[in-house]
């Protein structure tokens with residue numbers, strides 16, 4: 620018989636996040652978070668996010684990579700550069716886009732976040748979404764999709780349509796790292812391009 624042990628960090632983070640009345644306060648508290656011991660030891664910085672004042676779109680990815688961990692900013696490596704390029708091609712205004720990750724700390728060797736890590740850090744992310752209040756949200760990759768729509772929904776099933784999500788409009792797509800891995804002619808790159816154009820149409 621297996622016994623499921625509740626993770627008290629999930630509740631503690633959700634409560635601490637709910638008490639934050641603005642993004643700056645939340646950011647300063649997140650920077651001291653050590654709820655995931657392995658990540659807290661190995662990280663260089665806590666990547667709180669790129670948060671312009673009144674974003675029309677929030678992009679949510681998975682976790683910081685090596686470049687992001689060093690610089691303390693999300694999506695600045697190769698994946699971020701590709702995303703910027705494809706957003707520009709689709710006509711999306713990068714200056715009004717907020718960027719966050721499900722995890723604020725880099726997993727060692729860029730491994731996939733564990734379910735426990737994602738559930739803990741989602742408390743911070745959920746409150747950031749409430750405080751930012753963006754009308755549109757774009758999730759990139761499996762981890763962000765699971766955060767938004769749950770683990771049972773597949774990426775291919777959720778793509779290509781607009782979801783009514785927490786009183787916002789949600790579109791899902793592949794992570795730019797998958798687009799890089801499969802190359803410029805691969806299915807993830809084509810899907811990401813198509814989804815960004817779809818999103819740009821919704822925003823017009």
Ligand code: SF4
Pocket residue numbers: 649652653654655656658659665722723724736739740
């Ligand atoms: S990943 Fe999130 S929950 Fe885990 S230590 Fe970093 S900030 Fe805290």
